[in-house]
Amino acid sequence: MEKRKKEEEEENPPAAGSLWDDLLPEIHREILSRVPYRSLCRFKCVSTAWLALCADPAVRRRSPQTLTGFFCYSQVDVGGGRRHYGVSFLNLSGWGRPMVDDPSLSFVRGYRHVTPIHCCSGILICYCWKFDMSDEADFVVCNPATKEIWAALPVPQNEMMTRLNTARLCFDPAIPCRFKVFVFVQSFAGVQRVEVYSSDTGQWTSVGSAWSSENLMIAEESGCVYFNGSLHLAVCHPVVKVVDWEVVIRSMVTFDTEGETWRRIRMPDTSNNGFFGLSQGRLYTGHVENEGRCRLLVWVLEDHASGLWTLKCTASILELLGSPCRAPNEFYQAVAIHPDCNLIFLEDAGQEALLMSYNMDTGKLDIVCSLGDRWAQRFHPYIPCFVEKPPVPQ
Template identity: 35%
Template sequence: MEGASKKKLGQDNPTATAASLFTDDLILEILSRLPARSVHRFKCVSRPWRDLIADPVNRKKLPQTLTGFFYNGYKSGAAWSRHFASVSGGGFPVDPSLPFIPNKYKHIALEDTCNGLLLCACYKTPATDKDDYRYVVCNPATERWIELPPPPQPLANRFHSTTRLAFDPAVSSHFRVLQFWRTSLVVENYARGVGIFSSQTGAWVHRDGRLLEKITLFRSTRSVFFGGMLHLVGRLNPENTDKESALVVLVLVDMEGKAWKTIRLPLGSSFETVGLSQGCLYYAGSTRTYIYNNNSKKNTALSTTKITLWCLENYDSGEWVLKHSASIDEPLDVTCAECRVFAIHPDCSTVFLVPIGGDMLAYDMQHQKFVHILNLEKDNVGIYLPYIPLFSEALADADE
């Protein structure tokens, strides 16, 4: 009877029985070839597998998922502060103070993240755009960093630029920093060129913009490095065409600054973001609709937020396909507030959004439910940078 019971347990759990035949090294070798989402799910196979995957020593060999978001804090007349909001299940501890960066940088502002690297702007005085500053690219997981030489444009124009990081560890240990310059005129405020720093050459090059249309890039919206191209969100500003002035486009630029392209984004969203998820490029937007109650004695209104998630199916035709749509009525007691979608999870159909003045929310579009709430510091400036740890020691020309 006892033997029959043991046999039955083995039949009911064949995965655990088969898993016991593999050595730890072989399991790690197999897991290292899988997507991060699959590795995370395999923690549920057994306790030994969970401990094996969670071991800090083994993290260097396994693909990582989203750990959380870096973001800046700022108070008038005070220095920049840096914060980190952890996503449930991320598992990697992050110190947003970046203590490994030398003390010679009095103020550090977070600019961008890309595939485990972090782009920082370092200043002597944060309240002026005429002060000397440097860009620093670092890897928080390995505490390696590089200081970039000064960009080619005059320092007084720093706040008239959008700066982004481009890095793909699967292709090269080298990275690029792209600084898009725009006109300082209020009437014609559009991108006019880009400075590109290459860690391979250690130098900046300047390229004039090659767009026939006049595009204003969104500084507070995320960019995506995918397929050798940087993807940024911008607004089309054709002259004397009010109807078309609200069109939002995706701007694609190659790493040499020679190939520029635009793709129209779906219409009808008040706030928008792009992200790479499960190997595809996605666009998420949100709109808030108010329905006024005319029969009520009080001037009351009901409101709902609609979130849409689109996938770019065809680059040549610019075809977007709607994957998910959800209406959120008064999410989590947040009333009368715009919810801005700012990020898309890289491994699942979850979007991250923040109500104005509220905490960060994670919403599962597939199952249409809230899955996380992340508390934010009150002094945050509203730009959140997704972070996935990169444990590779390789960072080209990094300082020791």
């Protein structure tokens, strides 16, 4: 009997494609979950079936994520021949459809103006003005990748809440069920206190600033990184005039999420046209000296405990471009660092308005794309995040 059955199977094998057809979607799903998000976006165009696979939340959550572009500001048409600064998205490749297909954040409904303040691990916190034309506004925490609003928090009101205040977001994808919002309450005398919102409790708490003030200010464009359980912010503060020159010294301040550890570290960058970011598990800062050969300088914080910065590299932008001298309107600034490699992003702020990249390993300078009317000082590096929305606290 068994011999006859075996002979029948050999004579009438199952359809060649039946088993493969059953396995094919799972194989595709496994392969796609291992490619970067940028590739997923391109593969959506292959077919309807691939569009469904690439949009599968299970695939996207497993897909390794890296820098895909920047949220930035540019002039947008608001009708009636009027143009105002609004939010746009710039692909890292410099071409093609935006990796974020809703760069204007139109899914954040119910507000007349939405302004991103800080991007942390792919999650945005925005300052949103209400439609009633009052001075009331919300801090909205949202996920552009999934078009979800995680929280709309009324701006905390007290006698010290002024236009000088700014907010930052703390979010760790390794603990996706929680996030924190920090509002730095400051006057012209510096940061006075910090209002902290926790998604665990759904409540605001107030913590007095333990930084020595010295007019220490956190501006809207101040760089901010969440690293090793603490916020790290690049800030400015004036010092006593030296030979009639008022110098601005940049510092880095740290603030842990529990409000127990406050620290200040002197930064080597004394210029305001620099960047501050995290790459490969270390903090970096850098800027361009626009005098002479337009020299790029980049430092890395090798020893976080000592607060000592190490000069990572120097490079002459004019030499890399093969230019004999700097034109009167030629100006460069460093705007960001790639989180996964030694790549620095620079803006040519002259007539060309270009975004460039400098590879510290190869010493190669490349042009990424034209910036047009985008404002490079307000670049928010973006890494997609597909974690589930945190639960609403009870």
